[in-house]
Amino acid sequence: MTLVQLRHLISLAETGSFSKSAELLFLTQPALSRSIRSLEAELGQALFDRLGRVSELTPFGHETLARARELVQAADELRRAGQRAAGGLSGRLRVGMGSGPGALLMNPLLQAVAQHGPGLQLEVARAGTELLVQALRARQLDALVVDARSLRPAPDLHLQHLHELRGAFMVRRGHPLAKRRRTLSFEEVCAFGLASTPLSDEVCRVLVERYGPQAHPSHSVTLRCDELPSLVELARHSDTVLLAIRAAAPDLVELRLTPELAANARLGLVTLARRTEAPGLSLVRELMSGLLRDNLSPSPTRRTP
Template identity: 60%
Template sequence: MTLVQLRHLLALADSGSFSRAAEAVHLTQPALSRSIQTLEDELGQPLFDRLGRHSELTPFGRAMAVRARQVLDDADALRDHGRRLARGEAAELRLGLGSGPGAMLMTPLLMSAAARHPGWRIEVSRATTARLVQALQARALDALVVDVRSLAPSADLCVDTPCEMRGAFMVRPGHPLLAADTGVRFDEVQRFPIASTPLSDEVARVLMARYGPEAHPQRCVTLRCEEIPSLVEVTARSDAVLIAIRAAGPTLVELPMEPPLDATARFGLATLAGREPVPGLEAVRALMREALRDTPSSRLSAAAADARAR
C-alpha cells in the first residue's frame, strides 16, 4: 500500500468515475483501474461497487477513505514542514541551559524566536550539567549550552562555539567591603554570606590556588542554587557576596580582591556525536557569540579593579 494508491482511492471516491479520476491524477483509465485493483487485493475486500459507469464506495471503502484522507493530510503536513525546515522557516529545538548560560542566553534566545522566527518551536530545560547531559544522551534534548569545564570527558559528546566570560566577586552598592582603600582579602569576604551556582572543579582549583583551602566552594559557599538571577537579586538586597560571571550582575559592584580572582567560565554548545544537527542550532551559535561575552563596561570594571588592587 502506497500514498499514491491512497490518492487514487480518494480521487475515485470524490468523482465516482474512473475516467474523471484518471484525468485528475494524470493516469490512463486502465492504469488507475490496476492501481485500485491492486489495493483491493492487498486489503482483501472490494473498495467500490461498480454500477455501470459509476463507482460507489462500499461500507469498507467508506471507512478506508476516511482513514486514507487522514493519512494523506498527515503526509502532506510532514512534507510541508520538511520544506519549511529546509528554508529555515521552522525549527523544533529542545535546548538545555546550564546556570551561567541560562542567565545570559535565555532572554535573547526567546526574544529572537519570538521576533525573527515565529514558526519555531523551542523548549528550554534548566538543570545541573550532569542531568542535562543525561537528557541529551537519552535523546530527550537536542543540544546543551553549559560550562564545558564541568563536562566529564565522553566520546559521544561534541562541544563547539567556546565562549569565555570573566568571573568576579560582586556585592551591592554601599556594601561594607567597599569601604576599604586596599584590596579585599578572602578572610574579609568570609564574614558575609557567599552565594554562587554549583562551580566546576576547575573554578574550585583556581579559588583555592588564589585564597587557600577555605575558598573551596564546598566550604565557603553558603547560598547555592542553579538560578543566577535569583542569586543576583539576593545579593542586591543583602550583604551577601556573589561569585559569578561578571556580566550576570551588571547592577552589582565588583570587589577588588587581593589577589585578583583572574578566572573565567568557558561555555560551549554540546551535541551528540554522529547525530544529524537539528534546524535552529546555527541561530543558537550566533546568539552565543553575541550574548556570551563580556561587555565593554565589564572589561572596564576589571581594569578599574586591577588598578585599585595595585
C-alpha cells in the first residue's frame, strides 16, 4: 500500500469515474484500474462497486476512504513541516553563547526569531565554554557561539564561521584616564580597578607578554563576571576599567596603552561533527556575519582642550 494508491482511491471516490480521475491524475485509465485493483487485493476487500460507467464505494470502501484521507493529510502536513524546517522556519533551536557573543548576539537573535512567528522555537543558554561544550555533547544544545581561543580542539567538534574582534581597555566618557593626553601604563589602568569576563589562556598569555606577570588576570582583574552586559553597565556608571571586546561597548572610550594590547577574540560557531544541522542555524550565521565585526577603529585616548 502506498500514498499514491490512497490518493487514487480518494480521487475515484470523489469523481465516481475512472476516466475522470485518470484525467485529473494524469494517468491512463488502465493504469488507474491496476492501482485500485492492487490496493483491493492487498486489503482483501472490494472498495468499489462497478455499476456501468459509475463506481460507488462499498461499505468497506467508505471506511477505508476516511482512513485514507487522514493518512494523506498527515503525510502532506509532514512534508510541509519538512519544507519549513529546511527553510529554518520551524522546529527547535538550542544555542549556547559565551559572554562576548551573548552580549552581541542574544537580543538580535531573539528579535529575529520572534519575527518568524511561533514556528521556530528558540532556547538560549549562557555559560562558560567548558560547560557549554558539555551540554552540546550531551545533546542538550544544538550549537555554540564561543571564543575559539577558549575551545579545546576535539574530533567531535566542528568549528566554523570564525570572526575576529579585537579587545580593548575601555572607560566611561569623562573618566579621569580618558582625559590624559598620553598613552597609559598598565599600572595606571589597574589603579582604577579592572573588570572582565573569564579570559582564555591565549589572552592571559598576551597580557603577561605585554605587561608582565602582574598582568595575569588572577592578579590584575578585580571584578570578574560571566555576563558582559553587566560589566558594560558597571563601566558606564563607575570609574572601573573594562577589558572586553571593543564592539560590545561602542559608547565607551577606548584607552591607549604602551605597549598596545593587540589581543583579539575569535568568535566561531561550534556544532557536533557529522550531526544533522538544527533548523534556524542559518539565521545564527547570518547574524554573526552582520554583527560580529569591528565597526570601530582603534582610537586615541580622549583628550580635553
